[in-house]
Amino acid sequence: MPKYYRPTSRADALTALAGAGTGARPFVGGTDLLVGLRHHTVEPELIVDLKGVADLPEPIVVTDDGVQIGPTLTMGELAAHPLVQRWYPALVEAALTVGSVAIRNRASLVGNSCNGSPAADTAPPLLVHDARVTIASQDGERTAPLVEFFLAPRRTLCGPGELVIRIDLPRPAEGSGSAFRRLTRRRGVDLATVSVAAVVDSDGRVVLGLGAVGPRPIRTELPGPVDLTDEPALIRLLDEQLEVATPISDVRASREYRVATLRVLAKRAVLAAADRRTSREMAS
Amino acid sequence: MTSTHADDDLQTVTLTVNGSERTVAVPPHRTLLDGLRDEVGLPGTKSCCAEGECGACTVLLDGRAVNACLVLCVEVEGRDVTTVEGLSRNGLTDLQEEFLNAGAVQCGFCIPGQVVSAEYLLRTNPSPSEEQIREGMSGNLCRCAGYQRIVRAVQATAVRRGGGHD
Numbered sequence: 001m002p003k004y005y006r007p008t009s010r011a012d013a014l015t016a017l018a019g020a021g022t023g024a025r026p027f028v029g030g031t032d033l034l035v036g037l038r039h040h041t042v043e044p045e046l047i048v049d050l051k052g053v054a055d056l057p058e059p060i061v062v063t064d065d066g067v068q069i070g071p072t073l074t075m076g077e078l079a080a081h082p083l084v085q086r087w088y089p090a091l092v093e094a095a096l097t098v099g100s101v102a103i104r105n106r107a108s109l110v111g112n113s114c115n116g117s118p119a120a121d122t123a124p125p126l127l128v129h130d131a132r133v134t135i136a137s138q139d140g141e142r143t144a145p146l147v148e149f150f151l152a153p154r155r156t157l158c159g160p161g162e163l164v165i166r167i168d169l170p171r172p173a174e175g176s177g178s179a180f181r182r183l184t185r186r187r188g189v190d191l192a193t194v195s196v197a198a199v200v201d202s203d204g205r206v207v208l209g210l211g212a213v214g215p216r217p218i219r220t221e222l223p224g225p226v227d228l229t230d231e232p233a234l235i236r237l238l239d240e241q242l243e244v245a246t247p248i249s250d251v252r253a254s255r256e257y258r259v260a261t262l263r264v265l266a267k268r269a270v271l272a273a274a275d276r277r278t279s280r281e282m283a284s
Numbered sequence: 285m286t287s288t289h290a291d292d293d294l295q296t297v298t299l300t301v302n303g304s305e306r307t308v309a310v311p312p313h314r315t316l317l318d319g320l321r322d323e324v325g326l327p328g329t330k331s332c333c334a335e336g337e338c339g340a341c342t343v344l345l346d347g348r349a350v351n352a353c354l355v356l357c358v359e360v361e362g363r364d365v366t367t368v369e370g371l372s373r374n375g376l377t378d379l380q381e382e383f384l385n386a387g388a389v390q391c392g393f394c395i396p397g398q399v400v401s402a403e404y405l406l407r408t409n410p411s412p413s414e415e416q417i418r419e420g421m422s423g424n425l426c427r428c429a430g431y432q433r434i435v436r437a438v439q440a441t442a443v444r445r446g447g448g449h450d
Contacts, residue, residue, distance in 0.1 A: 004312035035335045100423020105348045
């Protein structure tokens with residue numbers, strides 16, 4: 001049976017995580033952890049609840065250069081934040097597809113990344129926005145691009161004794177737009193069958209984030225600026241670039257279905273992102 | 285029950301449930317759902333999927349709707365929990381009456397969770413559109429598929445509270 005520990009300082013949290021090594025699990029929303037506990041797929045010796053730690057980074061800090069997100073920001077708080085809505089509409093769309101209202105009142109953005117699921121809804125938009133992750137341990141801090149953070153299903157750069165204390169999102173380039181599109185079997189409380197986030201900048205440069213079509217979330221770019229008025233050309237470029245996806249067949253869909261729908265969703269995400277470049281506001 | 289656990293596995297938690305302070309002793313992996321039903325003795329919060337898929341165990345934790353099956357009992361030390369029993373301490377609420385008026389209660393099992401979610405929705409958005417009601421209630425499954433009538437019950441309550449949506 002796990003022990004439960006609620007530290008009040010970051011130093012105590014890191015000491016506890018280091019002491020228990022692979023047996024420790026950081027805990028914020030618990031929307032994945034408690035399911036794992038119930039099914040005995042996760043059997044930690046120590047659960048370290050971060051919600052009482054006073055000196056972790058704030059849930060959200062806005063600077064001129066972007067936003068900094070701390071470990072305790074919930075999906076609900078993220079999606080309701082006016083500046084996040086304006087700067088990162090794809091991320092808001094993704095956060096609003098996570099679970100249900102009750103899940104979003106608990107689940108954290110940082111936890112969603114740390115869970116390491118290839119289908120994590122918020123991973124594609126974080127990737128296209130060039131998120132960076134700061135990992136702390138007793139030895140200090142290190143920072144890595146999110147694209148290097150995801151290693152394999154359920155495996156991330158954050159190892160035993162470590163804690164992700166911040167995700168930094170740079171402010172999007174002036175005149176760019178973003179969008180997120182997802183396919184699921186039912187609306188609400190289901191994992192993505194395929195998900196795509198896109199950022200399109202003012203010159204037509206396209207960055208894509210792909211979820212549930214490989215062992216980890218994928219970031220890729222279309223070569224050079226794209227003329228978005230030439231739809232056949234866009235489809236051809238997407239077809240070539242989406243070869244990076246290596247989906248599998250599972251309970252949600254076959255490999256072939258994922259390959260086919262990925263192309264449709266990617267086109268829709270790119271065109272929706274491009275449309276937002278002028279208004280730069282998320283359609284409600 | 286706690287009798288299957290050695291005493292040194294138990295952790296004492298003091299929380300406020302429906303306005304009353306309660307102290308329970310639970311093992312660390314016990315959920316708030318189990319704590320409310322088995323230790324506090326409030327069976328209105330239903331246990332169904334126990335993994336956040338169905339919403340039958342929805343309660344308000346410090347005023348925010350959560351799935352009690354995904355909350356550890358030990359983490360609610362000092363916090364405030366409202367269950368369906370707490371919403372209706374003075375008899376049926378207007379919302380519960382509208383559930384009955386709309387014929388939204390069929391087998392009834394999901395209704396406590398539906399009522400708590402609907403109450404949270406109306407507190408955070410007193411004039412929800414039909415789409416907002418469906419989105420706000422999407423985490424609450426009804427195996428009898430009484431969704432249409434549940435939506436109508438929420439709409440009728442909004443109107444009754446002066447927040448009807450055109």
